[in-house]
Amino acid sequence: MARRTKTEAAATREALLDAALRVFRDRGVAHTSLEEVAASAGVTRGAVYWHFNDKADLFNALCERGQMPMEAMLASAGETRHEDPLAALRTLMIDGLTRLATDPRTQAVFDVIFHKCEFATEFASVAKRQHTTDDGCLVNVERLLKQAVTRRQLPRNTDTVLAARCMTAFMVGVMHEWVQRPDAYDLKRAAPKMADVLIAGLRAKPPRRVASARRATAPRGKRAPAAR
Amino acid sequence: MARRTKTEAAATREALLDAALRVFRDRGVAHTSLEEVAASAGVTRGAVYWHFNDKADLFNALCERGQMPMEAMLASAGETRHEDPLAALRTLMIDGLTRLATDPRTQAVFDVIFHKCEFATEFASVAKRQHTTDDGCLVNVERLLKQAVTRRQLPRNTDTVLAARCMTAFMVGVMHEWVQRPDAYDLKRAAPKMADVLIAGLRAKPPRRVASARRATAPRGKRAPAAR
DNA sequence: GAGATTACATACATTCTTGAATGTTTGCAA
């Protein structure tokens, strides 16, 4: 065929992303040829190579499109000042899990990212981007945790970085496992309970910055040193 | 070369597994040819095809060898009666994370499983095995949680299945993230604190079986129905 | 100690996949 109008071109681009998502999901990224992607979108490889440099480029665009909403949620929450930061974290967790539980595209994207692709040397660029978004996630969570410290919801010597790691690890784990077997349980219903467990854990036994091995309740002086 | 003695053959088999682990880890499973594996082990593809049917078979053996110790730990703990089941769970978590933090082979295996391979149609058999071990893990954790209910460490209407999912998800998440960036923090040191967060969360806000949306503290009768 | 079998190495045919090169309309700007 010949040249399309701009909107048509954008449509085929979207179609290619959708097709890639489908095919990647059930064949795996590495094992699917761009021919298959093109065929599944109803075009030829020419179209693929027009819109994307590479399979990695295509995959990258795919992830970006799929993860944008979640990242936006996190960024927005991280920049806001909350009266009840821990509650904000809780709803953030629930919202994230609910989105995963209800949006098929999000499910597909995370399924591919978690189980249907390899982050090795050839996809180093993709891995790098993924690391960057992971870091952003961690930073935003930690901001909320710091707010929680300020609001006296968490003790002053809370290791907010480690606490943030706990939270993101929990989220990653839940998503990783659920997306692998979506029929195992009703994630949407379970989300609040799961979020509660983690938040309650942070409240009850927050990770501390100090060595903390002996005398758990007796910090040094009256105030911890500024440490910053 | 020619025929080796039985012990020598076993040694080359191990060498192949080690080589595969190395090469898979930095090239990705799908992107490495069996030729590369063989070369890295100092043999030819003939040896690979002698010891393993297939790349999937090789990968399967790899996972099995690498995950055995963890599975053994879990199985043993699941079959034992504990006086303090939650403490047992805690040490189980810490032991698992410590093993990951200290054993390079375990690190490599989990790195490959989490980030360097695709579980798609062609590796369906591997995925199935992985599911099976996941299920076993969940079952064992749930056994300990049921013991915790019996010992009154957790309320009678605790949703032990969901609680077990929380625990395994947390562990998966921590391992998934740490293995991706082992230098980000000292997992061995952090392990007890992280375990504490989760265990404390289960203590403070255990997921309940009943609908629980309204009247959080008022179950039906004096005893919950047997439900089984 | 002779044959059967093991533990590989080597060779071969086949299939995929990629990247690039080239072709072909047609929308769009001047």
Place this chain on the structure above:
DNA sequence: TTGCAAACATTCAAGAATGTATGTAATCTC
């Protein structure tokens, strides 16, 4: 309205990778 470039399709050359088939020397068995 012309001309250029966009939006693809088609073709081609070349390199892997796989599975199998076959070769072979040593080891184990009886």
